[in-house]
Amino acid sequence: MIFTRTEGQGSEPLVLVHGWGFDHTVFAPWLPALTDRWRVTRVDLPGHGRSPASGAAGGLTEWAAAIRRAIPEDALWAGWSLGGLPLLQAVIDGARPRALLLLAASPCFCQRPDWPHGVPAADLDAMVHGLDAAPEATVHRFRTLLGRGGVADRRALKPWRRRPSASPGALRAGLALLRDTDLRAGLARVDCPACWLAGDGDPLIPRAAAAWGARAMPRGEIAYHPRAGHLPFLTHPEWATDALQALSRQSRS
Template identity: 35%
Template structure:
């Protein structure tokens, strides 16, 4: 697994979301690397990480991350990356000093008792479109991430540029990532997490509804929740300085 480290200070692990790679953090990285030793993970089959069948099996993924990353660090995960970081707190609690879930849901697809997520029909249609035309589906996903942002064109431009800078993700890795989003249910993990945890939501996110705040607060009363107004699914691209401020306030509490 490819991991790039940059900056000086306390260890901070950053895990990107579905279909992207660690380069997506660049607007935020310029700010965070001044105060932290940032470890940028490319998930299997994304960016510069190779793909092998089964790499997204949760235990194997977490074991590989554990071997490659510092003994104790702050973990920051965006979207699918947030689910990975949350799962680390269960399998390797000694590894996670603090946890930051950025635009991430412990249960991504709606269930009867979890309405604050993506509708199953929408998710299934998206998965079907990936099998038909991967490139078009990735572009549609970029548009969806930018929707609701105060500067959607900027978000579309940056996400598109990042996607173009690396080889497209491995098709099997994309399918495996969607399977994770569909099947992982980490609500019990969030309820039992022991380290200080922050959830950052965006007011206009069309993938992770802001109504999630009410539900996760019941699961984990100690959770710190910050809502960023006027932003979509990638708030660290629209407003990197504002995002940095919210993150560092929590870290230094």
């Protein structure tokens, strides 16, 4: 069971999926720019927010299938960070959204011998161990890391400094997905219009990861902002909204 919340007066459906350790309310500051044009469905990942903790036990395929059952498919899908992975997996598995926006996301979050554009595996493993000892402190350190993008990022994260938004099991499962998932080989099957949003201020995802993902997709592109960090929909909402509007136009052409 996946919790969703739908609002807005627009005729076009839009789905928003959040990242690790957050929940659907992280998108609340962005909503005023969206709800006149779109009917917005915000999703809580398995074990996050109001989605049951029991749903976090599966792997990425199970997360993708559960989210797919809970959202409109004939819609523009947008995934932030970890939230991009189940949406990508759903499309690789046959879903056909109108278009796909990937905000500060990557097809492969963890470094590999042939993939330097990620987080070292040791860092993700250290976070897993930290969750066992002090889950709230570990989430707090992660959010502090996100704030390194700049003053705007730190301001956007202030309401979330010590606000747990997921069960311990869901946090571990999400980190395991970030560490183990590599969707590069499947991107050629993502044939809807797709855009990767990337910024030089992102402390986790280098622009090269998004650029690679865009090149690997038949209809992929990258939108780049020199001052955006890991929270572009909060720190640069007009830019993120422009990207949604451009994808919407492409999906109708």
